[in-house]
Amino acid sequence: xxxxxxxxxxxxxxxxxxxxxxxxxxxxxxxxxxxxxxxxxxxxxxxxxxxxxxxxxxxxxxxxxxxxxxxxxxxxxxxxxxxxxxxxxxxxxxxxxxxxxxxxxxxxxxxxxxxxxxxxxxxxxxxxxxxxxxxxxxxxxxxxxxxxxxxxxxxxxxxxxxxxxxxxxxxxxxxxxxxxxxxxxxxxxxxxxxxxxxxxxxxxxxxxxxxxxxxxxxxxxxxxxxxxxxxxxxxxxxxxxxxxxxxxxxxxxxxxxxxxxxxxxxxxxxxxxxxxxxxxxxxxxxxxxxxxxxxxxxxxxxxxxxxxxxxxxxxxxxxxxxxxxxxxxxxxxxxxxxxxxxxxxxxxxxx
Ligand code: SF4
Numbered sequence: 001x002x003x004x005x006x007x008x009x010x011x012x013x014x015x016x017x018x019x020x021x022x023x024x025x026x027x028x029x030x031x032x033x034x035x036x037x038x039x040x041x042x043x044x045x046x047x048x049x050x051x052x053x054x055x056x057x058x059x060x061x062x063x064x065x066x067x068x069x070x071x072x073x074x075x076x077x078x079x080x081x082x083x084x085x086x087x088x089x090x091x092x093x094x095x096x097x098x099x100x101x102x103x104x105x106x107x108x109x110x111x112x113x114x115x116x117x118x119x120x121x122x123x124x125x126x127x128x129x130x131x132x133x134x135x136x137x138x139x140x141x142x143x144x145x146x147x148x149x150x151x152x153x154x155x156x157x158x159x160x161x162x163x164x165x166x167x168x169x170x171x172x173x174x175x176x177x178x179x180x181x182x183x184x185x186x187x188x189x190x191x192x193x194x195x196x197x198x199x200x201x202x203x204x205x206x207x208x209x210x211x212x213x214x215x216x217x218x219x220x221x222x223x224x225x226x227x228x229x230x231x232x233x234x235x236x237x238x239x240x241x242x243x244x245x246x247x248x249x250x251x252x253x254x255x256x257x258x259x260x261x262x263x264x265x266x267x268x269x270x271x272x273x274x275x276x277x278x279x280x281x282x283x284x285x286x287x288x289x290x291x292x293x294x295x296x297x298x299x300x301x302x303x304x305x306x307x308x309x310x311x312x313x314x315x316x317x318x319x320x321x322x323x324x325x326x327x328x329x330x331x332x333x334x335x336x337x338x339x340x341x342x343x344x345x346x347x348x349x350x351x
Contacts, residue, residue, distance in 0.1 A: 022069065025070040025237050028064055028066040029103070031100035032100055034060065034098045035058045036056070059261045060086040060308065062083070062260075064262070066263070068237060071237055074238065074239050075241075075251070075256065077245055081305055084241045085210075091239055093124065104124065107120070128210075129214055131182075135194065141164070164196075167200055170230075192223070204236065206227075208239070254268050255267060257272075259280050264278045265280070267344075277338060279321045314333075315331075333346050
């Protein structure tokens, strides 16, 4: 009987934002995700008396196109409520998209046979912000990490101890950890357990949703370094979701900026930080929180993030934009190429 923990693979190619020469590992086409907020019983009763309350629809993700190259780290940035976590959950298969297609290694997940879709789905794993709430408090680590690979036939039950030992060592934990419960670990150690659990099914793509946001700054750096080591060792691709530009600047090859469900800018890490195009990106960069800097001063962006239940017309950013013109509240700017590999959605680029 043979088994092996995920073995390091040679890198297939240097990470690149250029997805044109090779099939992307992930391709989102026109992905939208809507949630409906139903009217309550009181409103239904009032409707019987002639009121006109209606269900409200939140466009959490609005027609997003994105290609990710194998081995790439794409950072997905935006304020809380901008739809980035919803998009991550769509990629990880936790939410089904309302519209659009999601292709993994060139195959549309929605049109695959059930067992092929299951195989593909375990290749995309998600790592969450709060490792305590994402781990079952009553399960020992060996069960948390070992359950899925046994279920999927990746390893036999008899071999699970060795398999979990190898995984724990790979993420920087002692083998003894496998007998313990989540509450017996620190936050950073729990996140390492979450990473081991994701690696256990031998994924190719990790969606990390605010994966270091709950950790102390020094522990954040350790976990980010672990992610980067694993990327090289296991040829992993990442969608790294964060509200923190400093964290994404540290690890991403390419950065996608979202605002109220829409992508407003997409650029390489270097281009975005050296010459942000979209006024929203410029505002975010006015003071970038840095992973190695504890004291931060912020220049808050003018105004509040509008409610996604009632987003502004035209360019969603216009009520907060210092450059807004009449056209901005009337016409939605298209996300278009402004330079090779750079996209932005702003009327100012129309010259
Ligand atoms: Fe500002 Fe108008 Fe550009 Fe939107 S389209 S970011 S409101 S200038």
